[in-house]
Amino acid sequence: MSDRTADRLDFGAFDYVIVGGGTAGCVLANRLSADPDVTVLLLEAGGKDGWVWLHVPAGYLFCIGNPRTDWCFKTESEPGLNGRSIHYARGKVLGGCSSINGMIAMRGQARDYDEWAALTGDERWSWERVLPVFKYSEDYWRGADDMHGVGGEWRVERQRLRWDLLDRFAEAAQQAGIPSTEDFNRGNNAGVGSFEVNQKNGIRWSAAKAFLRPALDRPNLKLVVDAAIDRLEIADGRVTGVLFAVKGEPARASARVETVLAAGAIGSPAILQRSGIGPAEHLRSVGVPVVLDAPGVGGNLQDHLQLRMIYKVEGVLTLNKRAGSLFGKAMMGLEYALFRRGPLAMAPSQLGAFAKSAPEVATPDLEYHVQPLSLEKFGDPLHAFPAFTASVCDLRPASRGWTRIVSSDPAVAPAIAPCYLSDPADRTRAGRALALTRRIVAQPALAPFKPTEHLPGPSFRTEEELAAAAGDIGTTIFHPVGTCRMGRADDPAAVLDPELRFKGLRGLRVVDASIMPTLTSGNTNTPTVMIAERGAALMKDARKAALRG
Incomplete structure (x- = not known):
């Protein structure tokens, strides 16, 4: 890819540029574009979700391990x-892993989120405070009660x-x-x-179906697929946009308010590292100029x-x-x-x-x-x-791994060591x-x-x-989770603050499973929906505060 931005197709400026059309990106695109005064660009490196085996539940057998x-x-x-x-396996399609995963609807345990609240010093991540967020998204087959919601986009059914x-x-x-x-x-x-599952009448219910499709007819939301992300654009300590390529054609887009990484526990740290944000010694070793020495980026990898x-x-x-x-x-x-x-x-x-x-x-x-x-x-x-x-x-392994880029070329897969x-x-x-x-x-x-x-x-x-x-x-x-974890302001290994803002750069948040400080006690897709709901709310609150002045 050329480094000359003048040679790139310019997609223009949006209030929010979301990088990643997986579970978190689909939720964010829906919630942020619900405000007609806000413009949103959603970039997905994979393709559309039209293949039949992405919708038949047993199709995971044909999707996992398939480069399509x-x-x-x-x-x-x-x-x-x-x-x-x-x-x-990581999803390479709209909906991300929610389009190829096991569809198990699982929040984890109350103690997981109380631990997050303790580690971040922010009670908004406690079980008591995240439970209403889970319920807000949910459409539960048994009906509403003190633990479950109905009418949300995230359908949960029995098998x-x-x-x-x-x-x-x-x-x-x-x-x-x-x-x-x-x-x-x-x-x-x-x-x-x-197990209860994210299905609707026997068909896989991905985040793309649940959250993205209902929003695609909004004139203030633009979706670009096959958008291979190169790196972030940064000026004067602020992330101003994204450099990428569409079917090999270099392109760029600018973010007036914020750029949001939602590329997952492997994709988000890789994009940061290609942008010169990560462990400085490693970045130099692969020929990437260091913009910000952030040792935590790509560390703390946890998996079941x-x-x-x-x-x-x-x-x-x-x-x-x-x-x-x-x-x-x-x-x-x-x-x-x-x-x-x-x-x-x-x-x-x-x-x-x-x-x-x-x-x-x-x-x-x-x-x-x-x-x-x-x-x-x-x-x-x-x-x-x-x-x-x-x-x-x-459920709660003590082992910690890492993921690191091995080249500045976005086509080269990162090294992953759980x-x-x-x-x-x-x-x-x-x-x-x-x-x-x-x-x-x-x-x-x-x-x-x-x-x-x-x-x-x-x-x-x-x-x-x-x-x-x-x-x-x-x-x-x-x-996989945890590779851009949130934490207290005085935690040197924390990549994000409790509002998911990147520590050391303005105009950048990370909103996906990589933000988890510790792994939840169960399957991680539904917690990622909750994280995106919480992230979208934080971003909307920040915009309202800025408008008030």
Whole structure:
């Protein structure tokens, strides 16, 4: 890309330029453009969301690992994973990860947000203060109550199928001491039950559908897709706009009020670093002139590592068997086409459970995603034998990783190192988690199906051996956060203040999952919706204050 701005196509000036059309960007575009006096430009590096498999819930199998819809990042070789590098999916389409993820509607726990409030010194991030924000966005299938809202854009429904095998797993979990629950989103998600999902009548309900599409006919909102972001423009300590390219054609756009990075936990720090904002020594090492030494940019990477245990079974239907023939696949397609039900309507995980790794833990620190299927990894075919997968993850890992650019070229993927299991406490919890899975599977409820451990295998016995096995079977569950974290004004490692303003530069905010100081105790898409709602409100309040003078 040319550095001569005069050679660039000029898109003009907008009040707000939003970089990233994923979950947060779609919410921001809707809320900010609701004011007809405000102009908004939304830039998305991926394409439009018109492909059929982005809308059929089971289409995640075809979207993750597909360069049409996934950036297909890879991690660095991970010592905690016994030297393996793993696929790191990020949405490459309008709606971002909400267009390819597991659709699980999960807020996390009250203690997560109370911790944010303590770490930032701002009570607006406490559970009591964010709960109304969650409710405002929500359209909950059961109706409104003290914990849920109706009429919002973010549709939450129950899943439209059931499996005898999963019902028995839920019974087994209860026999192992995990209580039953009907709602994981009331502040403490302890228990076992069916996940609720972001779907509408059996169709994936992405942030692009929920928030962006209703706003696209507003004359004050402009959307540009296939906009590869180069870097921010900065003058006199203020971010004034964005340099990018549309289908290879250099372009620029200016922001009169604020530029907002909403490119996610990998994209936002990469854009900052290409702009000369980040750890100075590293920026120099890749030939990027340093504008601001900000050591926290790209650090504090946190993610949920899922440990996928696979069990062969007998005498019960699994998706491996149902999808194992042309007739079975045809019947699944017909059921979905006629009724929007059946396996094509299912999220990757239908059954969930939240449990404690040890009695002294105050709230659940383990999450299960249980599936009536098995495969080696996303993108691979289902196994030929009937089986189920019980994935368990450490909800609050102590390990911290990083992401850094390796080139100033935006076409070159950044280095990503989650540093899984690098903290000894995480290895201990991993061993305990796998042991708990075995305890659940050994309960009487599952005995008729004769479950046999296929992965990691019965040869791993002690907690220490199981912790080592975790390195072989662990993989991401696609919840990276924290790489532009917010914090107190006197916290030198915090990238943002509690209002999501960049510390050290004017006219710039970051509003996406990268702002989380700590990982939420559950799936991260719905918390990102809340973050964007809160960010939009903060920006509107700031504009009103500026107009008052």
